[in-house]
Amino acid sequence: GENVEQHPSTLSVQEGDSAVIKCTYSDSASNYFPWYKQELGKRPQLIIDIRSNVGEKKDQRIAVTLNKTAKHFSLHITETQPEDSAVYFCAASINNQGGKLIFGQGTELSVKP
Amino acid sequence: DTGVSQNPRHKITKRGQNVTFRCDPISEHNRLYWYRQTLGQGPEFLTYFQNEAQLEKSRLLSDRFSAERPKGSFSTLEIQRTEQGDSAMYLCASSLRRTGKSEGEQFFGPGTRLTVL
Numbered sequence: 001g002e003n004v005e006q007h008p009s010t011l012s013v014q015e016g017d018s019a020v021i022k023c024t025y026s027d028s029a030s031n032y033f034p035w036y037k038q039e040l041g042k043r044p045q046l047i048i049d050i051r052s053n054v055g056e057k058k059d060q061r062i063a064v065t066l067n068k069t070a071k072h073f074s075l076h077i078t079e080t081q082p083e084d085s086a087v088y089f090c091a092a093s094i095n096n097q098g099g100k101l102i103f104g105q106g107t108e109l110s111v112k113p
Numbered sequence: 114d115t116g117v118s119q120n121p122r123h124k125i126t127k128r129g130q131n132v133t134f135r136c137d138p139i140s141e142h143n144r145l146y147w148y149r150q151t152l153g154q155g156p157e158f159l160t161y162f163q164n165e166a167q168l169e170k171s172r173l174l175s176d177r178f179s180a181e182r183p184k185g186s187f188s189t190l191e192i193q194r195t196e197q198g199d200s201a202m203y204l205c206a207s208s209l210r211r212t213g214k215s216e217g218e219q220f221f222g223p224g225t226r227l228t229v230l
Contacts, residue, residue: 032215032216034218043221043224046220051215098163099210100169101156105155
């Protein structure tokens with residue numbers, strides 16, 4: 001089955017710096033890659049997603065890139081702010097096989113003012 | 114609140130007892146997922162429904178776990194003979210899958226935190 005590896009497990013940056021989180025997946029049939037942000041004690045919330053027919057997607061300070069050949073995808077956050085501090089999860093799924101999400105282990109991002 | 118809701122939010126039980134959790138998805142969503150999340154880990158897929166049909170169950174899931182979605186709306190997850198290892202956050206998510214379209218975003222509920230003593 002699908003396996004998703006996520007690195008790093010913790011990331012500390014200064015406010016205004018960029019943050020990059022990387023994930024690799026094992027199943028080449030995976031075609032949907034969402035990123036979720038989970039604040040302490042809260043539910044996971046989708047921040048951006050990308051499908052396999054696209055190589056990059058941006059939404060204001062957040063971007064995701066996908067390399068299907070290498071089977072890895074990355075989250076880029078620019079101009080980080082203290083409110084970006086949270087745990088970020090990548091996930092992969094195969095849309096025509098039910099859409100279940102296989103999550104990475106998470107990255108705890110800390111943005112220091 | 115039109116989001117996904119879950120009840121109870123917290124459940125403390127003794128080992129060996131049965132527990133049942135409820136999830137109410139976003140009303141027009143036809144897909145409903147159950148995940149389990151332990152501290153420091155990402156959510157782990159348990160099972161999912163399309164309308165009232167349970168279409169997939171994780172091979173790692175014990176037979177003590179059962180889920181239903183009898184009318185294609187709310188769902189229940191029951192754990193029989195609870196064990197300490199069942200202690201976790203149980204998350205429900207829902208999405209809308211339209212025929213011929215890609216899978217929609219999964220919206221998560223706040224979760225039910227289970228503690229087995």
